[in-house]
Amino acid sequence: MRLNYPSNVKIINVPCTGRVDILHLLKAVEDGADGVYVAGCLEGDCHYLTGNLKAKKRVNYVKKVLEGIGMEPERVEMYNMSAAEGARFAEIAREFTQRIQELGPSPVRSGAKAA
Amino acid sequence: MKAGSKLEKVFAAGHFAVTGELGPPRGADAHHIHEKAEYLKGMVESVNVTDNQTAVVRMASMAVCRLLLDMGIEPNLQMVCRDRNRLAIQADLLGASALGIKNVLCLSGDHQKFGDHPQAKNVFDIDSIQLIAVLKKMRDEGKLINDHECEGIPQYFIGAAVNPFADPFEFRVTRLKKKIDAGVDFIQTQCIYNMEKFHTYMQQAYDQGLTEKCYVMAGITPLKSVGMARYMQKFVPGLDVPEEYIERLKGVDKKKQGDEGIKIAIEQIQEMKETKGIAGVHVMAIEWEERVEEIVSGAGLLPRPEVS
Amino acid sequence: MVVAEQKPIEEILVMVADFNKVLLTGCKGCVTVCCSGGQKEVGILASALKIARKKEGREIEIDEITLERQCDPEYVDQLEEPIASNKYDAVLSMACSVGPQYIAKRYEDILVYPCLNTTFIGGALEHGVWAEFCQACGSCGIHNFGALCPIARCAKSLMNGPCGGSAGGKCEISPETDCVWHLIYERMSRLGQLDKMGNVVMFKDWTSSRDGGPRKMVREDLKQ
Known part of the structure; x- marks a missing residue:
């Protein structure tokens, strides 16, 4: 389909979003990612039944942790899409990139620079 | 005679007894108490003085009881288990007796969660039924919980409260029986609106012979307005105010709703007078002491009998 | 745990x-x-x-x-x-x-x-939900209450409940909290032991609880 999506999005493959752990998301933020999102299957369409629902809860947990330390919870997000929706995938990549650009660089990196 | 209080004597003489209620102030103003109590004088045998009611700090019940005695009004000391352990309870009871207080009402106490100090640590060393047993032991055996003999045996007319409308309904009469087994002399019920359910409860108590073993006083609280009725219906556990009463209040001009509420209370008392096993009424006119005379007189209960 | x-x-x-x-x-x-x-x-x-x-x-x-x-x-x-x-x-x-x-x-x-x-000392009700079951009073008597603990699970630790605040099986402190005395009633009823609930339970001895001071347990056979 040769669809374009922003080159700043780095994809990490997992067999199912149910494999994504709270710690994976936090480590990405800790290491300086400006934003992290989980792209799961549509709700109700999980091959393993509830993997994407578990991922959603974990994303919400991380949002709370970020809020607790005074960081924008919008830097982590859960999206759902079908594997057949290439256009939708590219659209979300653009949408999330724009959101992060509006939020600006992660304070984890700017804080480190300030020190 | 257990304690020879006026309330006990009125019961013993076979009269239909009337008690009132007074909530101490949230401050040190004794003047306010005199004002409220004056309305109750001559209207009732004795007046309940609440003990940190709804877990809100108020002037000590025992102190207010003494103020009432000075005014020539007999008090019923309410005592809750929430705020004192068995040491404080027994000490307070001995002190109350020395001050001339004869009627004591044993209560568990509302949980502090709803009060003005929700951060407080509660006690509940003993419960309300055990509190009845403490009073009985002190009075009848002259002993404290630890079997230590009292120097000077206190005399109490022991009271307790029941809520016939709490769940499980089938257990409520058994719980009344437990209070009697523990040694209660008189009972005041939670305010009653659902007369049908109350009659079912009383019939069971009567059939089991429980009303022969203690004096049961029906709790009456006049409804001031539709708003108050709705509040009671919604927020007081087990208190179902029948729609019929609410309709009656709605049916009159807003300014007349209070009058209608008093009319309902009078009708209820008249019905209670005809109910088997009911020995009196406990009129709880919350912040409405000035209307007590109207209620008691309307129910044909004035003047109050003289006993000696 | x-x-x-x-x-x-x-x-x-x-x-x-x-x-x-x-x-x-x-x-x-x-x-x-x-x-x-x-x-x-x-x-x-x-x-x-x-x-x-x-x-x-x-x-x-x-x-x-x-x-x-x-x-x-x-x-x-x-x-x-x-x-x-x-x-x-x-x-x-x-x-x-x-x-x-x-x-x-x-x-x-x-x-x-x-x-x-x-x-608290408690257990899981479901994955991610835990509740209190024990207050470590040091002298377990739950067999008298249908194997349910009124000390830990009644808001007022009543020994002779349920109190007048029990409504629809819930405690007056919160609609989220079960009235343990309602549960005790139901269980005693199922076990045919309701007559037991009619007996007055007398004062609890709290010496074995925290009230007796910090507690210690010694097993001489294990001690070195």
């Missing part, structure tokens, strides 16, 4: 505000089972603290270690090497409050902070 929950991260951040290097210790006992202080939670808290401090531009170094149990001296001994060979400003414990006390007793010269609030 002992159930505990993590303190708000804001509170922990204040505790470590002046530190540059800390040892964060977990426990593989009860707090692992109730998902509040095991290896995984240690990793999550360490990461969250590091993110927060990076954001402020003053990084914090956090070493992680999760012990078999923090309530046994032999496992707490395992902290000796890391504490001796690192200049930690403090040790943070993600055990129930027994853990940090054991660490403080064993390592007298280092600051120790609790990262959990120890909440």
Whole structure:
């Protein structure tokens, strides 16, 4: 389909979003990612039944942790899409990139620079 | 005679007894108490003085009881288990007796969660039924919980409260029986609106012979307005105010709703007078002491009998 | 098990505000089972603290270690090497409050902070939900109450309930809280023991409870 999506999005493959752990998301933020999102299957369409629902809860947990330390919870997000929706995938990549650009660089990196 | 209080004597003489209620102030103003109590004088045998009611700090019940005695009004000391352990309870009871207080009402106490100090640590060393047993032991055996003999045996007319409308309904009469087994002399019920359910409860108590073993006083609280009725219906556990009463209040001009509420209370008392096993009424006119005379007189209960 | 929950991260951040290097210790006992202080939670808290401090531009170094149990001296001994060979400003414990006390007793010269609030002795109702079942009164009598504990589970610890605040099987303090006395009634009824509920239960002896002072248990046959 040769669809374009922003080159700043780095994809990490997992067999199912149910494999994504709270710690994976936090480590990405800790290491300086400006934003992290989980792209799961549509709700109700999980091959393993509830993997994407578990991922959603974990994303919400991380949002709370970020809020607790005074960081924008919008830097982590859960999206759902079908594997057949290439256009939708590219659209979300653009949408999330724009959101992060509006939020600006992660304070984890700017804080480190300030020190 | 257990304690020879006026309330006990009125019961013993076979009269239909009337008690009132007074909530101490949230401050040190004794003047306010005199004002409220004056309305109750001559209207009732004795007046309940609440003990940190709804877990809100108020002037000590025992102190207010003494103020009432000075005014020539007999008090019923309410005592809750929430705020004192068995040491404080027994000490307070001995002190109350020395001050001339004869009627004591044993209560568990509302949980502090709803009060003005929700951060407080509660006690509940003993419960309300055990509190009845403490009073009985002190009075009848002259002993404290630890079997230590009292120097000077206190005399109490022991009271307790029941809520016939709490769940499980089938257990409520058994719980009344437990209070009697523990040694209660008189009972005041939670305010009653659902007369049908109350009659079912009383019939069971009567059939089991429980009303022969203690004096049961029906709790009456006049409804001031539709708003108050709705509040009671919604927020007081087990208190179902029948729609019929609410309709009656709605049916009159807003300014007349209070009058209608008093009319309902009078009708209820008249019905209670005809109910088997009911020995009196406990009129709880919350912040409405000035209307007590109207209620008691309307129910044909004035003047109050003289006993000696 | 002992159930505990993590303190708000804001509170922990204040505790470590002046530190540059800390040892964060977990426990593989009860707090692992109730998902509040095991290896995984240690990793999550360490990461969250590091993110927060990076954001402020003053990084914090956090070493992680999760012990078999923090309530046994032999496992707490395992902290000796890391504490001796690192200049930690403090040790943070993600055990129930027994853990940090054991660490403080064993390592007298280092600051120790609790990262959990120890909440109760209880069990899981479902995955992710725990409730209180025992108050450690030291003289169990639940067999008299249909094997349900009125001391831990009645808001007023009544011995002769249910009180007048019981409505629809719920406690007056919250519609979320079961009235344990309602449950006792139902169970005694099922067991044909309702007559037992008609007997007045007299005063509880609290000497075996916390009221008798801090408690100790000795097994002479095991003692060395």
